[in-house]
Amino acid sequence: MMPNINSSSFVKPLIEYMEQYHPISPLLATHYATQCTRLTVKKNKHIVSPVDSNAALYFVVSGIVRGFIKDSNKDITTWFCFGNNIVGAIRHPDLQPYHSVEYLQALEDCELIRIPYTMIEYAYSNFEEANVVGRKLLALHYYAASERSILARIPNALRRYRKLEESKKIDMNRIPLRYLASYLGMRFETLSRIRSKELNKAAQEPVGA
Amino acid sequence: MMPNINSSSFVKPLIEYMEQYHPISPLLATHYATQCTRLTVKKNKHIVSPVDSNAALYFVVSGIVRGFIKDSNKDITTWFCFGNNIVGAIRHPDLQPYHSVEYLQALEDCELIRIPYTMIEYAYSNFEEANVVGRKLLALHYYAASERSILARIPNALRRYRKLEESKKIDMNRIPLRYLASYLGMRFETLSRIRSKELNKAAQEPVGA
Known part of the structure; x- marks a missing residue:
C-alpha cells in the first residue's frame, strides 16, 4: 500500500x-x-x-x-x-x-x-x-559502523583487504582506487600491489574450485 | 518515579x-x-x-x-x-x-x-x-561507533593518541597499556614512547597556560 x-x-x-x-x-x-x-x-x-x-x-x-x-x-x-x-x-x-x-x-x-x-x-x-x-534503521547503521571500526583496527593490510572483499559490502570496481586505499588505511601503492596479486591468484584457480 | x-x-x-x-x-x-x-x-x-x-x-x-x-x-x-x-x-x-x-x-x-x-x-x-x-540509545551507540571508526582510520599514531585523549572518552589510567595500544592500532612500545613524551610536555607547560 x-x-x-x-x-x-x-x-x-x-x-x-x-x-x-x-x-x-x-x-x-x-x-x-x-x-x-x-x-x-x-x-x-x-x-x-x-x-x-x-x-x-x-x-x-x-x-x-x-x-x-x-x-x-x-x-x-x-x-x-x-x-x-x-x-x-x-x-x-x-x-x-x-x-x-x-x-x-x-x-x-x-x-x-x-x-x-x-x-x-x-x-x-x-x-x-x-x-x-x-530504531530498526539505527540498529543496522550501528552494526555497519561497528564493522567499519573493527575492519580499520585489523593491523595487516592484506587481511583488511580480504575482510572487506569477503564482506561483499563494497563494489570495489565502482570506487576510485585512491578512495578505497584511504578507506582501508593503506597507501595507494600497497592497495595496487595487493589487488593485482589477488586478481592473479583468482585467475589461476581452476574453474569450479 | x-x-x-x-x-x-x-x-x-x-x-x-x-x-x-x-x-x-x-x-x-x-x-x-x-x-x-x-x-x-x-x-x-x-x-x-x-x-x-x-x-x-x-x-x-x-x-x-x-x-x-x-x-x-x-x-x-x-x-x-x-x-x-x-x-x-x-x-x-x-x-x-x-x-x-x-x-x-x-x-x-x-x-x-x-x-x-x-x-x-x-x-x-x-x-x-x-x-x-x-531509538535514542541506538543513535548514541551509532555515534560512538562512527567515532571509533574514524579514530582508527587516522594514519598517524600520535594524532590518534591525541584525538582519543582530547575526546575524554576513555580514562587512560584505568586501562592496561597493552589494551590501549591495540585499541589505538599501535605497538605497545609506540604508545609508551608517545605517552611519556606527552606527559613530559604537559609537565613542562607553565601553570595556567
Missing part, C-alpha cells in the same frame, strides 16, 4: 525503503512528501561539508556517496553508500552545534532525497511508527 | 539509566525485573565469547568492560565501557546465527545486569516507549 501520496511522488523510493521495516501511515507519508526535497548532485561535488550546517539526512536514490574527514589536509574515507540507503554526516544526537566534521561527496551523479532533521524529530514526536523504523 | 518495582530491585540502575531518555511504564519495569538477571564477573574473565550464543545485552553497573576480536590469534580491542552503559557483542539485527565474533571481557570486577534479546524484542513489540528508548 502506498498511502495518500501520489504514486509518482519523488519520495516514493524513500517510503518504500522505510516500509521494508514497518508500515508508514498515510499522514506520515504526506509529511515526508511536503517536508523533503529532491536534490541532484553532480559527480565529485560535495553534498555536505563542514561549512554547511548539518541539518539533514539524505536518502540515496541512485549514485554513490562517499563520507570522508580531513586529517592534516589529507582525505580519510570513512564509508561508501551505493544507493537505496540513508546517509548523513556524523552528528551527536543531542549536542549543539550541528556543523559537521564529515564531508559527503557524490562519487557519481547522485539523485537524493533530503530529509531535514526537523522533519525527523517531528515524526518521532508524533508518529509511533517513526520510532519503530528509526 | 520508580514504578512498581521494589526500590531495592537489582534492575533499578538500568531503569534509571533508561528513564534519562523516556519514562518507562510500571509494567515494562516489572518485565525487566523478572526477565533480567544479576551477574558478577571477576576481573579478566570473559562475559561473552564466540563459544557462547550472543543472546543478551549487559548493563554495566560497575567495573570496566573491554570488547575485542581475535585476528590471527592476536587480540584487537574494539571498545571500552566504564559503566552506567549498555554493552553487547556485535550482532546483526536480523541475521542468524547469533554466535558472536566479538569477546566481552571484564577488566575489573564487574557488576552487570543481563538483558536477554528475547526480552528486548518483547518490549519492542508491546511497549511503545521501548522503541523510543531503543
